[in-house]
Amino acid sequence: MRYRIAPSLLSADFARLGEEVRAVAAAGADLVHLDVMDNHYVPNLTVGPLVCAALRPHTTLPIDVHLMVRPVDPLVAEFAKAGANMISFHPEASDHVDRTIGLIREAGCKAGLALNPATPLVWLDHTLEKLDFVLLMSVNPGFGGQQFIAAVLPKIAEARRRIDAVAQRTGREIWLEVDGGVKADNVADIARAGADTFVAGSAIFGAPDYGAAIRDFRARLAEVARAGELRV
Ligand code: DX5
Numbered sequence: 337m338r339y340r341i342a343p344s345l346l347s348a349d350f351a352r353l354g355e356e357v358r359a360v361a362a363a364g365a366d367l368v369h370l371d372v373m374d375n376h377y378v379p380n381l382t383v384g385p386l387v388c389a390a391l392r393p394h395t396t397l398p399i400d401v402h403l404m405v406r407p408v409d410p411l412v413a414e415f416a417k418a419g420a421n422m423i424s425f426h427p428e429a430s431d432h433v434d435r436t437i438g439l440i441r442e443a444g445c446k447a448g449l450a451l452n453p454a455t456p457l458v459w460l461d462h463t464l465e466k467l468d469f470v471l472l473m474s475v476n477p478g479f480g481g482q483q484f485i486a487a488v489l490p491k492i493a494e495a496r497r498r499i500d501a502v503a504q505r506t507g508r509e510i511w512l513e514v515d516g517g518v519k520a521d522n523v524a525d526i527a528r529a530g531a532d533t534f535v536a537g538s539a540i541f542g543a544p545d546y547g548a549a550i551r552d553f554r555a556r557l558a559e560v561a562r563a564g565e566l567r568v
């Protein structure tokens with residue numbers, strides 16, 4: 337198990353998205369996080385599969401598509417065709433959560449369930465064994481640059497316990513991704529709580545040097561690992 341850093345393009349320069357993707361890849365990112373918002377499920381509007389397809393040739397990194405849309409299902413195949421490697425969605429936005437997970441996996445992508453700060457982990461009860469990752473939102477979805485909601489930390493720890501239990505029973509690898517308000521000064525706390533994958537928009541794209549920002553994250557994560565506070 338290792339830590340992964342996923343810059344969120346929401347805070348990138350949208351007029352130069354291809355360049356921005358290449359820049360964060362060169363800066364040491366592990367994934368590229370693409371926030372898809374529809375102005376229905378969340379009060380903001382971003383990009384669709386066309387933009388994902390346009391970005392695909394710019395990187396070999398996995399593209400992590402975070403769907404904040406309703407309905408979900410028709411977009412799953414579109415994003416898979418557009419080169420997405422991971423697709424997460426919010427269970428409140430799907431009428432048939434198990435079906436949506438199945439569609440994502442059948443399309444050849446890793447499937448993730450995205451839970452808002454006030455959405456309970458009970459959604460994992462009958463889904464976790466089919467998921468490749470869990471995305472815990474640490475802000476309310478819709479915008480970059482919001483403040484991390486600290487009440488999510490114990491929820492991360494509980495999600496980690498559930499994931500470890502499934503991993504032990506089935507050998508499945510399930511990533512635990514945290515999204516929203518992740519900065520260099522709280523990434524260690526989030527890792528200690530049990531996250532392994534960190535989405536960061538404004539903390540990376542708002543920095544003058546993307547490489548330095550990612551190195552700062554890694555240095556703080558390495559300290560957590562060294563202290564043995566989380567197995568790596
Ligand atoms: C919010 C998005 C996040 C957002 C994170 O709805 O899902 O991915 O871009 O941005 P920061 O890191 O600035 O909170």
Ligand code: ZN
Nearest residue numbers: 371402515535
């Ligand atoms: Zn996101």
